[in-house]
Amino acid sequence: MDFAYDARTEELRALLGDFLTKDVLPAEQVAEEQRAAQDSPWTTPPVVEELKTRARGLGLWNLFLPDAEHGAGLTNLQYAPLAELTGRSPKLAPTALNCAAPDTGNMELLAAFGTPEQQRAWLRPLLDGEIRSAFAMTEPDVASSDATNIETRIVRDGGEYVVTGRKWYISGAMNPDCKVFIVMGKTSPEAGDVRRQQSMVLVPRDTPGVQVRRAMSVYGYEDHYHGGHAEVVFDGARVPAANLLGEEGGGFAMAQARLGPGRIHHCMRLIGMAERAIELMCTRAQTRNGFGAPLARQGVVREWIADARVQVEQLRLLVLKTAWLMDTVGNRGAHTEIQSIKIATPRAVVDILDRAVQLHGAGGVSQDYPLAELWATARTLRLADGPDEVHQRSLARRELKRHTAG
Incomplete structure (x- = not known):
């Protein structure tokens, strides 16, 4: 195993290191001041949008996606030292590079399992940094460390799915730019294989029945820069059957x-x-x-x-x-x-x-x-x-x- 960084990785490391030193780290205090002056602490500070524009201009954009069609086409080994650098400023750097969770995982899901229509509606705006997203899996009433415990129901009703359940610590949901949830729930609770009971559906934030109730703190912090961690209730939220991600039973x-x-x-x-x-x-x-x-x-x-x-x-x-x-x-x-x-x-x-x-x-x-x-x-x-x-x-x-x- 040769862990020497190749030429492209070294080039990107130098470029990213310079960007962090000159732009990102000095912006940390600016972002705090701008956020404190805003009407809502969840709105992205203007300096973050400026950083995103600079990063994209430098080619430091979507580095996490190995698929060259959608991302930078880097291997995991090439991306590792770059992600390490962003960890020096976890509040700003991942977002500035469009490499912040939960959007990264959601983009990977949409790239791998999304239909062309789903990719046009949600993946493209996410890749361009125009919107944010959330992944709704964890629930307060069950041990969510065992994903087969999930109780949220996703029921087929004609040409629609009806989503009912309560989630919490749904990262990114407090940000007004969060436009879509990938919701995991049970479509087939009677299935013999407990790992085939779950499915995922795309639920736009403005769907009737979607209630973002409150921000959950983490050791007293609310993680404003990544859109917080919200409690979200889906109260009979209806979405078209075409919003199913992948296949029924493929959620796990x-x-x-x-x-x-x-x-x-x-x-x-x-x-x-x-x-x-x-x-x-x-x-x-x-x-x-x-x-x-x-x-x-x-x-x-x-x-x-x-x-x-x-x-x-x-x-x-x-x-x-x-x-x-x-x-x-x-x-x-x-x-x-x-x-x-x-x-x-x-x-x-x-x-x-x-x-x-x-x-x-x-x-x-x-x-x-x-x-x-x-x-x-x-x-x-x-x-x-x-x-x-x-x-x-x-x-x-x-x-x-x-x-x-x-």
């Missing part, structure tokens, strides 16, 4: 296809978050004195920084291996590695951020530094796209099978 399989790339994208960005934390730790340690000497001279601080560097290098190698396997043997062949990075990366990055917070003292938990919000984001990713325990259960089952006698 499509969800798995969507979540695989999403998990590795999150892990790529988490490494970038860790790199920013290390940078802040080093700056803080060398500019603050305690007990008669710079904090950088304290043995425990040096251990924190050294351990963080080791962890990041380990994680990066595992993520790159996973990306390489996804490119060479497919997502199914990389199943073990995808689950491994989903378990290992958020855990380690939470630890790194926790030490960075500790080093910054009161500043670490304040709004004056990005560390508290980065910590909340990383900690949440131990739940998003499947909690640790679900991946551990599956990974252990596969490992035990390898060592079963006979």
Whole structure:
């Protein structure tokens, strides 16, 4: 396995690194000021739209899509170091490059399973960054870590589907630019195979019966830049039967296809978050004195920084291996590695951020530094796209099978 970056990746890394330094990072404070001055905190600040225009002009657009027809045509191995860079500014950089969840996963679904009409109506505007979208899967009344528990009903009624159910933590739904939901629910609850009971339908936001009720906070944060995480009720919302995505009973399989790339994208960005934390730790340690000497001279601080560097290098190698396997043997062949990075990366990055917070003292938990919000984001990713325990259960089952006698 050769993980040396090829010429195109190096070119894009340099271009993206320059864009982040000169445009994105300085825009973080500007975006905060603009958002605070707006009537609604959910409206995208003007500076973000300016960043999107610049990124598209630089060719830093839809980098996540390996399909050259719709995206940049990069492999997972080529995209990994680019996604890592965007993790340095998770609030602004992914959106600026049109590489932010949940739109990325939704575009992948539409590109893979959408009809030509569905792609014209929704994929094209998403690819152009004109609208946002949401993926409505998680429910408050069941253990949604087991997708077969989902209770939302999608019932065929003549030429329409009727959607009824309550969802929550539906990312992006508070943003007024969110124009469509991909809703997962049960079309065939009587099917013997519990993984063939679910389907997905496209539900426009303005459909009667769609109620975006409230924003859900995440450790006290509302994630304004990605459109929040909403509670959404579908109260007999009717859509044409042509809004079915894929086939009836294919919802579970499509969800798995969507979540695989999403998990590795999150892990790529988490490494970038860790790199920013290390940078802040080093700056803080060398500019603050305690007990008669710079904090950088304290043995425990040096251990924190050294351990963080080791962890990041380990994680990066595992993520790159996973990306390489996804490119060479497919997502199914990389199943073990995808689950491994989903378990290992958020855990380690939470630890790194926790030490960075500790080093910054009161500043670490304040709004004056990005560390508290980065910590909340990383900690949440131990739940998003499947909690640790679900991946551990599956990974252990596969490992035990390898060592079963006979």
